[in-house]
Amino acid sequence: DQQVKQNSPSLSVQEGRISILNCDYTNSMFDYFLWYKKYPAEGPTFLISISSIKDKNEDGRFTVFLNKSAKHLSLHIVPSQPGDSAVYFCAASANNNDMRFGAGTRLTVKP
Amino acid sequence: EAGVAQSPRYKIIEKRQSVAFWCNPISGHATLYWYQQILGQGPKLLIQFQNNGVVDDSQLPKDRFSAERLKGVDSTLKIQPAKLEDSAVYLCASSLAPGETQYFGPGTRLLVL
Numbered sequence: 001d002q003q004v005k006q007n008s009p010s011l012s013v014q015e016g017r018i019s020i021l022n023c024d025y026t027n028s029m030f031d032y033f034l035w036y037k038k039y040p041a042e043g044p045t046f047l048i049s050i051s052s053i054k055d056k057n058e059d060g061r062f063t064v065f066l067n068k069s070a071k072h073l074s075l076h077i078v079p080s081q082p083g084d085s086a087v088y089f090c091a092a093s094a095n096n097n098d099m100r101f102g103a104g105t106r107l108t109v110k111p
Numbered sequence: 112e113a114g115v116a117q118s119p120r121y122k123i124i125e126k127r128q129s130v131a132f133w134c135n136p137i138s139g140h141a142t143l144y145w146y147q148q149i150l151g152q153g154p155k156l157l158i159q160f161q162n163n164g165v166v167d168d169s170q171l172p173k174d175r176f177s178a179e180r181l182k183g184v185d186s187t188l189k190i191q192p193a194k195l196e197d198s199a200v201y202l203c204a205s206s207l208a209p210g211e212t213q214y215f216g217p218g219t220r221l222l223v224l
Binding site (some may be wrong): 004006032034036041042043044045046049089091093095096097098099100101102103104 | 115144151152153154155156159166167169202204208209210212213214215216217218
């Protein structure tokens with residue numbers, strides 16, 4: 001069962017522009033959402049998170065938006081840099097347990 | 112601070128053989144997770160430990176997979192016997208407590224022929 005979906009397998013943007021990565025979920029019990037970034041041959045690294053009581057969380061160039069009514073979250077990267085090129089995973093959990101991951105979106109930032 | 116360590120990094124075995132993976136979490140992290148990541152998919156939780164006790168193993172194929180964390184620190188994940196569909200990257204992660212940020216190791220890439 002795919003409770004967390006990332007429908008875009010890949011995204012390509014120009015350096016300096018905004019990258020928007022999207023994620024949809026089906027389980028209304030999810031109360032904590034995260035984005036992880038993964039480089040080849042490495043494990044995922046935590047990027048940013050948001051609790052269901054918020055609709056926005058910002059950390060430097062990274063902002064996560066949560067729309068609970070639409071069961072949708074997005075990650076904005078502004079401005080995008082070539083070093084941001086990686087696979088980005090959306091993840092969600094309920095009651096601190098059983099984190100579910102999306103299939104990932106491969107972001108390529110072109111110089 | 113040292114990260115999550117995993118070994119081996121790569122393993123190639125034939126189907127029906129057995130294999131074991133090892134994980135050393137970040138010091139002081141009580142919660143340890145094993146994930147399976149099949150190519151083109153996101154990580155799927157196999158088992159979650161809190162200290163040396165199992166919190167969640169609902170997605171662990173218990174007929175062939177087993178895991179232990181005897182002293183509440185290191186953990187091993189075993190597959191016996193392996194099937195072709197077990198080919199994947201096996202990721203170990205740890206966190207201070209359930210719900211806290213999970214830190215992942217580099218993973219073990221398993222190929223079953």
